[in-house]
Amino acid sequence: MSKQETKVKDANGATRRDFLRKAGTYTAASLSGAAMLLSDPKPAKATANVSWAEHFQKNYRLMTDEEKEEAIERLEKRYSEEFGKKVKVGSEPAIEGVLFGYALNIQKCIGCRRCVKACVAENNQSRGEKQQIEWIRVLRMEKGKFSAEDRDVHGYPEDYGIQVGGNAYKPAGVVLEGQHYYEPDQVPEKDAFYLPMQCMQCEKPPCVKVCPVRTTYRDPDGIVVIDYNWCIGCRMCIGACPYWARRFNWGEPDLPAEEMNPDTHYLGNRPRMKGVVEKCTFCVQRTRKGRWTGCVEVCPVGARKLGNLLDPESDVRKVLASKKVFRLRADLNTYPKFFYFMD
Amino acid sequence: MKRFIQFIIDFLRSGFSGGILFWAWMLFLSFFIMLWGYGEFVQIRDGMIVTGLNDQVSWGFYLANFVFMVGVAAAAVTVVFPAYVYKHHELHRIVVLGEMLAIAAVVMCLLFVTAHMGRPDRLWHIFPVIGIFNWPHAMLTWDVIVLTGYLALNIIGGFYFLYKKYADTELNKTFYLSVVYIAIVWALSIHTVTAFLINTMPARPMWFHSMMPIKFITTAFAAGPSLIIIVFLLVRRFTPLKIADEAFHALSQIIVWCLGIALFLTLSEIVTELYPSTEHSLGLQYLMFGHHGLNTLVPFFWTAMALMIGGFILLLIPKVRKNLLVLPFICLAVFIGIYIEKGMGLMLPGVTPTPIGEFAEYTPSNIEFMVVGGIWAIGFFVLTVLIKGAIGVILGDVRYTESESRTVQGEQTKAATT
Ligand code: SF4
Ligand code: SF4
Numbered sequence: 001m002s003k004q005e006t007k008v009k010d011a012n013g014a015t016r017r018d019f020l021r022k023a024g025t026y027t028a029a030s031l032s033g034a035a036m037l038l039s040d041p042k043p044a045k046a047t048a049n050v051s052w053a054e055h056f057q058k059n060y061r062l063m064t065d066e067e068k069e070e071a072i073e074r075l076e077k078r079y080s081e082e083f084g085k086k087v088k089v090g091s092e093p094a095i096e097g098v099l100f101g102y103a104l105n106i107q108k109c110i111g112c113r114r115c116v117k118a119c120v121a122e123n124n125q126s127r128g129e130k131q132q133i134e135w136i137r138v139l140r141m142e143k144g145k146f147s148a149e150d151r152d153v154h155g156y157p158e159d160y161g162i163q164v165g166g167n168a169y170k171p172a173g174v175v176l177e178g179q180h181y182y183e184p185d186q187v188p189e190k191d192a193f194y195l196p197m198q199c200m201q202c203e204k205p206p207c208v209k210v211c212p213v214r215t216t217y218r219d220p221d222g223i224v225v226i227d228y229n230w231c232i233g234c235r236m237c238i239g240a241c242p243y244w245a246r247r248f249n250w251g252e253p254d255l256p257a258e259e260m261n262p263d264t265h266y267l268g269n270r271p272r273m274k275g276v277v278e279k280c281t282f283c284v285q286r287t288r289k290g291r292w293t294g295c296v297e298v299c300p301v302g303a304r305k306l307g308n309l310l311d312p313e314s315d316v317r318k319v320l321a322s323k324k325v326f327r328l329r330a331d332l333n334t335y336p337k338f339f340y341f342m343d
Numbered sequence: 344m345k346r347f348i349q350f351i352i353d354f355l356r357s358g359f360s361g362g363i364l365f366w367a368w369m370l371f372l373s374f375f376i377m378l379w380g381y382g383e384f385v386q387i388r389d390g391m392i393v394t395g396l397n398d399q400v401s402w403g404f405y406l407a408n409f410v411f412m413v414g415v416a417a418a419a420v421t422v423v424f425p426a427y428v429y430k431h432h433e434l435h436r437i438v439v440l441g442e443m444l445a446i447a448a449v450v451m452c453l454l455f456v457t458a459h460m461g462r463p464d465r466l467w468h469i470f471p472v473i474g475i476f477n478w479p480h481a482m483l484t485w486d487v488i489v490l491t492g493y494l495a496l497n498i499i500g501g502f503y504f505l506y507k508k509y510a511d512t513e514l515n516k517t518f519y520l521s522v523v524y525i526a527i528v529w530a531l532s533i534h535t536v537t538a539f540l541i542n543t544m545p546a547r548p549m550w551f552h553s554m555m556p557i558k559f560i561t562t563a564f565a566a567g568p569s570l571i572i573i574v575f576l577l578v579r580r581f582t583p584l585k586i587a588d589e590a591f592h593a594l595s596q597i598i599v600w601c602l603g604i605a606l607f608l609t610l611s612e613i614v615t616e617l618y619p620s621t622e623h624s625l626g627l628q629y630l631m632f633g634h635h636g637l638n639t640l641v642p643f644f645w646t647a648m649a650l651m652i653g654g655f656i657l658l659l660i661p662k663v664r665k666n667l668l669v670l671p672f673i674c675l676a677v678f679i680g681i682y683i684e685k686g687m688g689l690m691l692p693g694v695t696p697t698p699i700g701e702f703a704e705y706t707p708s709n710i711e712f713m714v715v716g717g718i719w720a721i722g723f724f725v726l727t728v729l730i731k732g733a734i735g736v737i738l739g740d741v742r743y744t745e746s747e748s749r750t751v752q753g754e755q756t757k758a759a760t761t
Pocket of ligand 1: 198199200201202205206207208224240241242243244245246279334
């Protein structure tokens with residue numbers, strides 16, 4: 001989510017209004033004949049090519065190995081045609097004895113958002129004018145600014161005992177205005193620090209609990225995954241996620257063929273369709289093959305660590321052993337596997 | 344069997360007969376239904392991007408209407424309950440009309456949910472057996488159960504009664520009454536579960552309180568009977584069915600009590616949230632006072648409050664409450680007030696600010712207005728047909744005859760015109 005996107009939204013609003021003005025004339029016309037409407041639709045390529053078999057496939061979790069193979073073959077064929085290159089859809093299962101965890105050093109993070117961009121490129125998110133999806137948000141946190149000038153000299157309580165401000169009202173280390181659209185000339189800024197957020201791969205994920213069709217579920221390696229072909233788009237999970245980690249494909253995703261990353265995973269970065277939910281998967285397409293996630297790889301200051309929580313020698317476990325860590329919204333008992341720490 | 348098919352045909356024939364006024368009304372509704380068709384078509388073709396919804400506010404107008412309509416459906420018990428449990432004679436006669444209202448309201452609920460879904464083509468995924476029904480974990484599956492169950496109970500109860508009347512045979516009292524009593528309890532469950540659907544998410548602090556179910560039920564039992572009173576007054580005006588004044592008095596009393604409790608609960612919520620004014624109360628503050636200039640909801644909230652409080656005070660006065668010329672207008676005010684308060688006034692501040700504290704304003708797009716307006720039109724369409732058919736049966740105009748010459752009597756048709 002960048003500033004750009006809010007602007008895009010405004011622009012979108014305007015074009016949408018134009019569109020609706022047109023829609024008004026359409027409606028009038030539709031009274032004289034629905035046929036005209038039926039000749040109008042231009043379904044996006046992705047939707048048009050979806051085969052009958054894909055429409056009626058089972059939920060990935062319940063497929064037999066053969067069915068998985070078939071489903072993947074179908075997808076590879078469709079994607080390869082659509083993007084004009086050989087696309088691989090992986091099906092690597094969770095590795096035995098691995099529980100992924102993540103640790104992020106908020107002291108080191110400089111707020112450059114390279115991880116955000118790398119993630120978009122790696123995970124085939126929708127980009128461009130119409131809809132821009134990002135899985136990582138970097139929040140800008142104010143350092144406290146207290147000065148004698150704007151000090152409230154009154155004590156408390158006074159008069160009727162009503163609390164009337166005072167320096168405590170200054171933001172310090174809190175985000176109340178969704179400060180993830182910051183556009184500095186240069187990072188890091190003097191008066192701020194940064195707190196990146198993404199899906200925390202909760203051990204007790206509320207999003208999984210509320211999903212009426214079990215589209216989204218927790219795999220044995222602790223990654224909460226989504227079968228994009230099973231999601232009914234009810235957005236219950238978006239309501240339930242306390243970390244605002246889930247994104248919805250409001251329209252048909254916009255993924256230029258030349259920028260498309262052909263090394264995909266069924267539960268991870270394969271191209272999505274409109275009307276379904278997506279989110280960070282700790283790059284299953286990479287991590288299940290022993291590679292780092294895109295964000296870990298790109299971080300210029302090494303603030304991001306990934307590892308196996310069950311292995312005492314992993315980076316994450318070392319952080320847990322030697323640093324002071326915390327998790328976000330621990331009061332909700334979601335047990336995120338995403339830890340924040342400071343040196 | 345043949346008799347049953349004949350019943351359906353005669354029922355529909357009676358439902359679809361009427362004079363100029365009737366057809367004008369149906370044509371008027373059809374216009375909006377066409378808009379609904381167009382809106383749904385565009386939305387399915389282009390995706391939810393044609394709505395005003397966005398990443399920050401991903402639940403909006405559709406679900407707001409859904410929540411409200413579940414309440415109206417549940418409120419059918421305000422006719423059924425006093426009739427059977429308290430043997431209120433006047434309500435007894437017209438119970439079936441309440442059931443017809445419930446059917447129309449549930450149909451609307453189902454359409455609102457479908458409109459809200461990003462992939463309505465995958466609706467079958469939620470059907471047990473062929474899909475996956477995440478029960479008992481997902482609250483939405485509970486809602487599916489209670490809503491379809493409620494629809495079934497009302498169809499069975501309502502049409503069993505009408506059919507027996509039509510065929511002029513004895514009602515099986517045990518069967519019929521058990522359906523009725525189950526439906527009464529079930530009505531409470533549909534609204535309770537709908538409240539649980541949104542109040543079980545600590546990620547959305549404004550909804551996260553245990554008062555939600557009871558508040559839902561009280562507002563529903565104020566808004567529902569308001570609509571029922573208006574519909575019954577129209578029935579009395581436009582059809583030969585006589586509904587005694589006592590029925591209206593009973594209903595308006597229910598409105599007063601429920602509205603009073605609802606206002607009390609609202610007050611409790613405001614005090615509990617605003618006194619400590621924690622971050623969790625930001626949603627409510629946004630609703631009541633706006634947030635740094637983002638204040639689209641503010642006038643709506645205060646209008647709703649004025650309508651509800653004004654309506655309550657007026658209804659407290661027996662003279663006003665019993666005046667059937669004034670009553671429908673007060674009912675309309677209460678209905679609109681609750682529609683705002685419990686629809687958009689509940690949905691939007693619940694999702695604003697987002698879990699990371701971001702405020703975003705949302706206005707439904709024209710497509711959303713078309714779809715929502717169209718679903719209301721469908722609801723009224725269904726309701727009109729059901730009520731006309733039911734009245735035909737109750738009055739004995741539509742009844743089974745062995746001969747070929749069974750018709751809907753012209754008398755009723757004429758009466759509907761006036
Ligand atoms: S962070 Fe949100 S989306 Fe990710 S597992 Fe937790 S609840 Fe689910
Ligand atoms: S939007 Fe998709 S993943 Fe989320 S709860 Fe609904 S079906 Fe499940």
